[in-house]
Amino acid sequence: MARILLIGCNQATSPYHVFPLGLAQVAGALNSQGHEVRQIDILSSELSIAELLAKHASFEPHAIGVSVRNIDDVDSHNIEANWYLAQTRNVIVEIKKQYAVPVILGGAGFSLMAEKILEFTGADVGVIGEGETAMPELIKKLSASNWQATALPRVFSAPLLTGDKIPAPLIDHDMGKFYAQKTGIMGIQSKRGCPYGCAYCSYPLIEGAKLRCREPESVAEQMERAHKDFGVSHFVFCDSVFNDKQGHFLQVAEAIKKRSLPVHWSGYFRPSHMTKDELEFLQSAGLNALEIGTDSASDATLEGMNKPFTFDDVHHFNSLCTELELAAAHFIIMGGPKEDRSTVKTGLRNIKALTRSVVFVYQGARVLPGTRIEKIARDEGVIAPQDSLLRPVYYHSPLISEEEVKVMLEADFAGDITRLFPPSKADKMDKALRSMGHKGILWDKLLARPTGRTRQRSSRASADRGCNG
Numbered sequence: 001m002a003r004i005l006l007i008g009c010n011q012a013t014s015p016y017h018v019f020p021l022g023l024a025q026v027a028g029a030l031n032s033q034g035h036e037v038r039q040i041d042i043l044s045s046e047l048s049i050a051e052l053l054a055k056h057a058s059f060e061p062h063a064i065g066v067s068v069r070n071i072d073d074v075d076s077h078n079i080e081a082n083w084y085l086a087q088t089r090n091v092i093v094e095i096k097k098q099y100a101v102p103v104i105l106g107g108a109g110f111s112l113m114a115e116k117i118l119e120f121t122g123a124d125v126g127v128i129g130e131g132e133t134a135m136p137e138l139i140k141k142l143s144a145s146n147w148q149a150t151a152l153p154r155v156f157s158a159p160l161l162t163g164d165k166i167p168a169p170l171i172d173h174d175m176g177k178f179y180a181q182k183t184g185i186m187g188i189q190s191k192r193g194c195p196y197g198c199a200y201c202s203y204p205l206i207e208g209a210k211l212r213c214r215e216p217e218s219v220a221e222q223m224e225r226a227h228k229d230f231g232v233s234h235f236v237f238c239d240s241v242f243n244d245k246q247g248h249f250l251q252v253a254e255a256i257k258k259r260s261l262p263v264h265w266s267g268y269f270r271p272s273h274m275t276k277d278e279l280e281f282l283q284s285a286g287l288n289a290l291e292i293g294t295d296s297a298s299d300a301t302l303e304g305m306n307k308p309f310t311f312d313d314v315h316h317f318n319s320l321c322t323e324l325e326l327a328a329a330h331f332i333i334m335g336g337p338k339e340d341r342s343t344v345k346t347g348l349r350n351i352k353a354l355t356r357s358v359v360f361v362y363q364g365a366r367v368l369p370g371t372r373i374e375k376i377a378r379d380e381g382v383i384a385p386q387d388s389l390l391r392p393v394y395y396h397s398p399l400i401s402e403e404e405v406k407v408m409l410e411a412d413f414a415g416d417i418t419r420l421f422p423p424s425k426a427d428k429m430d431k432a433l434r435s436m437g438h439k440g441i442l443w444d445k446l447l448a449r450p451t452g453r454t455r456q457r458s459s460r461a462s463a464d465r466g467c468n469g
């Protein structure tokens with residue numbers, strides 16, 4: 001059996017220090033096959049990569065895996081500063097200085113442009129798709145080739161796991177403690193895959209279009225363990241869409257509720273096809289905040305983004321959240337396909353009408369390979385045919401200038417702490433609240449506190465779950 005060093009090289013701290021869930025998932029899969037695995041990451045070590053690698057030299061790994069979670073931060077106003085691949089390349093350079101073993105790349109970001117990222121970073125080989133299956137297979141092949149990566153294909157993939165086979169992560173004790181203490185938050189998945197085809201989104205390309213759902217009980221058990229072992233107080237479901245049409249999300253909520261866990265949770269929601277009763281049920285199981293994939297601000301641009309709902313649906317969904325005093329955040333990209341002066345004006349009116357909500361606004365859609373927006377951008381000549389997309393490239397509608405959109409947004413959101421544009425405004429808010437000792441998702445702190453009626457319901461739900469907070 002082999003010794004494998006897994007490195008999380010994410011260095012972004014906005015919106016918060018994100019626990020490297022993918023790394024822990026792969027560690028669990030390797031561990032279950034008898035390999036000796038050590039997980040380290042730059043953020044929780046608070047060391048430079050050179051110091052971190054030197055500290056673990058005595059482990060003498062046979063191979064090193066590096067996880068690339070994101071390529072950049074999708075903020076068109078901050079392109080070079082937050083292009084994470086430059087940092088990844090520095091990590092690989094340092095590894096190669098200190099170790100003469102194969103360096104394997106993997107992770108969601110890597111899967112999008114595997115060959116190009118290998119070439120850019122100088123890593124030896126990579127796994128695309130699901131690391132829990134691909135990585136153990138690759139380790140087997142590397143071991144058989146006496147750890148000579150040159151004898152193998154550069155990119156290795158394996159079939160997608162069915163939902164019941166998606167393993168729970170192996171959480172390194174020190175890392176678990178660090179993230180729980182720093183933010184109180186841990187990510188969790190109850191399913192993989194996304195059946196929708198939003199124009200800019202790479203999720204279905206990475207996870208497939210078919211939903212693969214985990215056993216609700218194993219999801220709730222993972223939450224209970226992370227709460228007991230590390231003190232995690234808030235879970236973020238990083239499923240593509242938590243409220244799936246089939247209703248698996250209700251079974252997950254039921255399993256969580258049964259355990260009376262004193263935690264809160266949030267997730268990504270589609271703003272349609274949910275009743276007030278369903279939302280109320282999720283609230284009684286600990287849901288306290290919803291991150292809503294609204295994505296565009298008018299019906300014309302929703303259609304341009306291939307979203308399967310209208311802004312009336314968004315308003316209705318938001319009003320249910322307001323009524324139940326559930327914190328709601330909308331994520332909106334302005335300047336996408338079909339955006340022009342009139343859709344921006346309509347969009348600003350629509351955003352204004354979103355009661356008791358935070359709105360994160362981005363300008364321009366990051367173009368990723370294989371997405372619908374790549375085709376639109378190439379057809380419209382918005383990006384050059386030879387553009388590799390490795391460095392961030394954004395689609396801005398040719399029907400209105402970027403400057404005009406920016407001026408309109410800034411004028412409309414001036415002085416409103418709940419309308420976060422440009423995205424750096426959200427970063428500043430995060431840092432300020434974190435420095436005041438706040439933990440959790442933070443954006444909910446920008447909203448008016450719940451009033452009497454729902455405070456009663458919240459505390460009743462908390463009491464049902466044995467929550468003192």
Ligand code: SF4
Nearest residue numbers: 194196198201203240
């Ligand atoms: S934006 Fe959300 S709903 Fe749309 S394809 Fe991506 S993950 Fe699916």
